[in-house]
Amino acid sequence: MTSVVFMGTPAFSVPILRMVHEEGYEVLAVVTQPDRPVGRKRVLTPPPVKDEAIRLGLHVIQPEKLHDSSELDEILSLNPDIIITAAFGQILPKKLLDAPRLGCINVHASLLPKYRGGAPIHQAILDGEEKTGVTIMYMAEKLDAGDIISQREIAIEETDDTGSMFDKLSILGRDLLKDTLPLIVKGKNERLKQDETKATFAHNISREQERIDWSKDARTVFNQVRGLSPWPTAYTTFQGDNVKVWAAKMGLTSTNAEPGEVIKINKDSFEVAAGDGKSIAILELQPAGKKRMTAEEYLRGTGSKLAIGDKFE
Template identity: 70%
Template sequence: MTSIVFMGTPDFSVPILRMIQEEGYSIQAVVTQPDRPVGRKRVLTPPPVKKAAVELGLPVIQPERLKGSEELKQIIDLQPDLIVTAAFGQLLPKELLETPRLGCINVHASLLPKYRGGAPIHQAVIDGEKETGVTIMYMAEKLDAGDIIAKQAMPIEEDDTTGTLFDKLSIIGRDLLKDTLPSIIEGTNERIPQDESKVSFARNISREQERIDWSQSSTAIYNQIRGLHPWPIAYTTLDNQNVKIWWAKKSTATHTEKPGTVIAIGKKSFTVATGEGQAIDILDLQPAGKKQMEAVNYLNGVGSKLQIGDLFE
């Protein structure tokens, strides 16, 4: 029986892990990131993959950093036939890449060679892409640069967020890997080198990328808001206080005001000027020190003093 070490961390990885178990493959260990403090109370919380592994009765290894660690030696000593990764969150050292006789494969949430890196789903939405997908590939020392085994595309809908795409792509990745694993084990799978001339990158989201630039078009800002939803959330400032913008929609309003200016206030939303004479309606937000709330509750409460002419920056 083919022995597998699975490596993954977020919810995206869980259906893939469960499928490997259900298909009867021998999972020697599950490698995931360490437990992290979560929330205002900083409660130490295990990653979703660890929760699933414990539920399935699988041994868990949690290296802070693989390279040079005792955990790395522990994984190598298992001598798995195959290593499967899905959003693990760390690069694999060369000695680990060379350990399994069938290699190391990765379930990557983009249509490689487009969007190599740690935030391919976020970046695809932010960039206004109409299509994304999943690539199953061999891992190499260079980031997401290995040969392609299989790909499957899917459309990005107008109201998709990073959160909805994580769920959809996780299932696509699960099913594509299920169909592909037998050929990988038998050595009959395709192996297609990536076209280096078409490479683009999706680095982990920076704080700078989270801040709204109101001089952009309403479409670009809408894509940024949904691309950062439900994490880490786009933000702006009002009176030098951070305000997270959870949801919005493009407005039909036009204006000649400075981008960021409040140009209309309704009962359930308010409208902010964007670039190109366009505007966007704010529907859901989170003022500094407060919980997320619908705009109607904001306008009736902490935002009751909001006025036309106020400036988000």
């Protein structure tokens, strides 16, 4: 039986861990990030992978940092045949990369060498890509630069946001790994070097990227909203207060209005001018200090004062 140490943290990794366990691989340990405070009340919350590991009765290791830690020594002492990572969130030290006889592999949510880094799903949508995918690769010391073992692509639909693509790519990664692992165990897998000249990067989202710039074209704003939904969420300001924009679509109205101006109010949305003479229809939003709501709910409530010509900054 092939022995595995699995390393992952968010919900993206959960179906992948479950598959590895259900396929009969010997999961010696699950390594995940420490519990973190979540929400306004800062409730200490375990990562989704920890919850799943406990449900499956698996041993959990939670290093704050792997390098030169007792947890690293513990993982090395397990002597797994292979280490599988999926959105773990830490760089693996060289001594760990070199230890398993079948190597360390990673399930990465992009078509490498495009979108190396921590936010490949966000960035693909922000950039207006029409497709993305999953790559299974050997891990190397350089970020997401290891040899490619297998890849599978999927379309990004107009209605997709980062949340829906996380779910789709998690399942795609699960299925691709299920097909790929037996080949690795048998030594029959492919191994393709990445073309460094085609490498691009998807760095973690900064606060500056979250603010909507209405002077940009409507398609860019639309991609920003869906690329940052449901986290960390795009925002704008209205009458001095921040407003999160959870969902939007391309508007149907052409306009000469200033970027950010409200140009049309519908029953279930309102349209805001972008910088190219087109508009964005706001579908869901969250005013400062209030809950997330549909545009229709907003317009029936305090938003009923919203008028043509009002401006989002």
